[in-house]
Amino acid sequence: MDDFMGKAPSNETESLCPVCLKRIKAARLFQGDEVFLVKECMDHGSFRTILWRGEPSMTEWRRPKPPVHPDLCYGTVEKGCPFDCGLCDAHEQLPCSVLIEVTDRCNLHCPVCFADSGRGESADPSLDKISWLLERAMAAAGPCNLQLSGGEPTLRDDLPDVVKLARGIGYSFIQVNTNGLRLAADKDYVRRLHAAGLSSVFLQFDGVDDAIHRILRGRSLLDHKLQAVRNCGATGLGVVLVPTVVRGVNTSAIGAILRQGLQLAPTVRGVHFQPISYFGRFPDHKVDEGRFTLPELMRCLEEQTGGLVRVSDFSPPGCEHAHCSFHATYMQTFDGGLRVIGAAEGDNCCSAVSGAGGVKRTVETVSRRWSLPPAMPSSQCLPIYNATSSCCGIGHDPTRIEGDLDLDVFLREAAVRTFTISAMTFQDAYNLDLERLRGCCISVISPDGKLVPFCAYNLTGMGGKGLYRRRDGLRSQW
Amino acid sequence: MTEKIESKNASGWICNRCNLPLELQKIRLQYFRVIFALDLPACPGCGMILIDEELATGKMAEAEQVLEDK
Numbered sequence: 001m002d003d004f005m006g007k008a009p010s011n012e013t014e015s016l017c018p019v020c021l022k023r024i025k026a027a028r029l030f031q032g033d034e035v036f037l038v039k040e041c042m043d044h045g046s047f048r049t050i051l052w053r054g055e056p057s058m059t060e061w062r063r064p065k066p067p068v069h070p071d072l073c074y075g076t077v078e079k080g081c082p083f084d085c086g087l088c089d090a091h092e093q094l095p096c097s098v099l100i101e102v103t104d105r106c107n108l109h110c111p112v113c114f115a116d117s118g119r120g121e122s123a124d125p126s127l128d129k130i131s132w133l134l135e136r137a138m139a140a141a142g143p144c145n146l147q148l149s150g151g152e153p154t155l156r157d158d159l160p161d162v163v164k165l166a167r168g169i170g171y172s173f174i175q176v177n178t179n180g181l182r183l184a185a186d187k188d189y190v191r192r193l194h195a196a197g198l199s200s201v202f203l204q205f206d207g208v209d210d211a212i213h214r215i216l217r218g219r220s221l222l223d224h225k226l227q228a229v230r231n232c233g234a235t236g237l238g239v240v241l242v243p244t245v246v247r248g249v250n251t252s253a254i255g256a257i258l259r260q261g262l263q264l265a266p267t268v269r270g271v272h273f274q275p276i277s278y279f280g281r282f283p284d285h286k287v288d289e290g291r292f293t294l295p296e297l298m299r300c301l302e303e304q305t306g307g308l309v310r311v312s313d314f315s316p317p318g319c320e321h322a323h324c325s326f327h328a329t330y331m332q333t334f335d336g337g338l339r340v341i342g343a344a345e346g347d348n349c350c351s352a353v354s355g356a357g358g359v360k361r362t363v364e365t366v367s368r369r370w371s372l373p374p375a376m377p378s379s380q381c382l383p384i385y386n387a388t389s390s391c392c393g394i395g396h397d398p399t400r401i402e403g404d405l406d407l408d409v410f411l412r413e414a415a416v417r418t419f420t421i422s423a424m425t426f427q428d429a430y431n432l433d434l435e436r437l438r439g440c441c442i443s444v445i446s447p448d449g450k451l452v453p454f455c456a457y458n459l460t461g462m463g464g465k466g467l468y469r470r471r472d473g474l475r476s477q478w
Numbered sequence: 479m480t481e482k483i484e485s486k487n488a489s490g491w492i493c494n495r496c497n498l499p500l501e502l503q504k505i506r507l508q509y510f511r512v513i514f515a516l517d518l519p520a521c522p523g524c525g526m527i528l529i530d531e532e533l534a535t536g537k538m539a540e541a542e543q544v545l546e547d548k
Contacts, residue, residue, distance in 0.1 A: 341512050341545055365546060404506060404515035407537055414544040 016082070017041035018429035021461045023080065026433065033057070037431050049430040052323070053293045056311060061295075061323065063316040065439070067092035068359075072140040074450045081434050082459075085452040085468065087140070087443065095141040096319045096362040096441040099177075099454060100133060102162055103151040108179055110217045112244060114426070114458045116280040116469075117151040125447070130162055134169050137445040144363055146171040147202070147442075154182035154189070163196035173367040175200040177242075179221070180228030187231050194235040199371040201232050202272070205241035207253045208260050215249050226264075233267030238372040240420075241268055245275045245297065246290040254297065255304025262398055262419065265332055269370050270420030273297055277426040279458040288430075294326055297423050308400050309421060313340045319362035320424075321439035327422035329369060331414060337401035341418070359441060373415040427455040429462070496523030503527075507538075509545055 015026035015037060026039035028051065035052040052058040075086020087095075102125065106118035125133070134146070146166055153159055153176050166174050176193070180203045183190050203225060206212050210220035232239045241261045245251060254273070261271040275292045276282070292300075298311045309328065316322035329342040427436060432455065440453035452468050459467040491500040500519035505527055507514045519528040529538070 342510070361546060368544070404513045407507075407514045407516050407541060410512070410514065411537060411540055411544070414541075418544075 014081070014434040015039045015432045016429055016459070016467075017044050018047060019044040019462050021429065021459075021465070021467055023083075023434075028058070028433075030058075037433060047430060050288055050291055050293060051431055051433075052295060054295045054299065056295055056298070058295075058323065061316050061326075063318060063322045065093070065318075067438075068094050070094060070140060070451075074136070074140060082432075082437055082453075082456045082467065085456055086450040087453070090438065091440075091453075092438040093320070093441045094359045095137075095144050095443040095451060096359045096366075097145040097147060097443070098137045098141055098451070099147040099149050099442065099444045100130065100137070101149050101151060101444070102130060102153045102159070103156055105155045106150060106152040106179075107155060107181055108152070108217055108219070110281070112216060112246070112276060112280075112282050114277065114280040115149070115151065116460070124156060127158065127161060127165060129447075131165055131169070133445045133447075133449060134166055134171070136449045137443075137451060138169055138171070140451055141443065143170050143172060144359070145173040145175065145366055147175050147177055149177040152179055152181075154178050160189075160192040160196035160198075163193060163198045167197040173199045173363065173371065175202050175240075175370065177202045177204075178228075179204045179217070180225050181221075183231055184224040184227035187234070190231045190235050190237065194237050198237060199367065200269070201228075201237055201239045202242050203228060203239050204244070205257065205271075206243045207250045208256050209253060212250045212253060216244060216246065229264050229267055233264075236372055237267075238269040238370060239264075239267055240370050241271045243271065243273050245273050245292050245423075247292045248290065251292055251300065252304075254300045258301065258305060258309070258421065259398070262332065262336075262338070265419055266372065266416045269372070269418070270422065272420075273423035275423065275425045277455075277458075278428040278430060279426070279455070279460045294323070294423060294425055298326060301421065308338055308398055309340075313342060314421075315342060317362075319359055319441045321436040323425075323433075323436055324440075325422060325424040327420060330419045330421070331410070332398070332417045332419055333401060334413075336398045338398045338419070339401040339405070362441070368415075369418055369420045426458070429459055429467075432459065491519050491528055493521035493523060493526055495526070496521055498523045500528060509542060512541075512545060514541070 011028040013026050014023055016022065017024050020043060022041065024039050024041050026037055029036045029038045033054045034050060035058045037049045037051050040046045069089050070087045070091055073086050073089045075084045075088035077084050077088050077090050081090060101115065104117055104119065104122050109118050148162060163174055174197060176198060178201060205225050206216050208222065210222050213219065213221040229239050243250065243257050258271055261268045275297060276290050298314050301309050302311050313328040314326040315328065317325045317327065328340055331339045331341050427433065437453055437456060440455065442454040443451040444454055444457040446452055446457065446468065457468045493500060498521055501522055502517045503520040505516055505518040505520065520526065
């Protein structure tokens, strides 16, 4: 559908059967203002999954990119997409981000976990193994952004050594994906991570009401999350809040989460919403019930903030497939105003970005937006508002600012005062669209040294069988 | 087209087309969603605006980099 060659986009695509994971034909079916992925497996019947609901329409949410094939491929085309990942040379985008799982251990056991972590089945990779994997990823993907993930990566006492190692290999933007428990409890650990060269902390943050954390994570966590933000800020580490969004659990808290993030700026650099996907570990009931599509999230942000942010602020991405995400960048004024500074309307639809150019710009932009400038005095890392409590509802309500901007003020403030609102929706066995998968720019470097698109790596069939992830750390055999 | 007399202020520049001295005017520069307001030398006749190299390669280039989107 995201066609660059000027052809009328087709709604025919391919997917997998969620039961047996065989490749089958699929189609995007438009019914009213909803779009479904419909498909049929000869052995296991028909499936229908919501993809998109309401405005902005899926049709207008486009940002075509010419396909760019990786130069160095660790996979060979044999069975066809998505069975040959390495990446294979039929992949149509270069990685902008590589994720490495540095442990399978976890100190939570969340009911929803894309990595189905905490089974204790595999030992942590050694630093030598990590070095080998990162060198391989660098050789194939170049100096793209690096995500340290797991399990819970902060369970590794030597995580600062992993960061140093990654810096030495040439990664310049390194983030850790974390629940924040250790960052809240261990200030020295936070300092060591920062000193080692960590760029940003992606902090699991599902709401400002602990009832939400108890449902999604199994316990109350808000105090720990806020302390983690404070400890990061004191060190000069930027934080991005990452809510997993589940309809009926925290979809009425979207505005509150955003306001909380704004109150914690400039330490908090943005909020990156992730509507739930059904892979890894997830509650075993009707999966579509919890889905929340990107346009619904955009409208929710506008409604729940009273127009502080608007649907028209958001743009499709220049790197990954258009239907994977949205984003907008803002500047906060010293008195708490919020001004959108991202791409203008009208650039969304047909501004073509070359695949490789889109990747390079993404790597550089992400680094600017999601990390704090280096060598900031710790006093500048404190929240804008002089509020002793960081709980939502205390402090000024931000107001939307429009109008002309002073260039000198902008340049002085921009490095610290930008705030990004974004969302990414991952694919699972029910809604997988192979066209989107081939445009993926986030790859996991697997234990056997292959680059696999994130959604393919985590994809899990109905019976719990992984497409690529095996319980013993090896890849599934197809 | 301008003829440079002095390089430090608008009164040093003359528009070659209109033969009028440039004046500092309130100018609005738009880049994507952001409009910057600043005072720049401009011709009162034809409206030509002078952006000197220092501004273009300095502050404006820096602003463009900040605003560059993914």
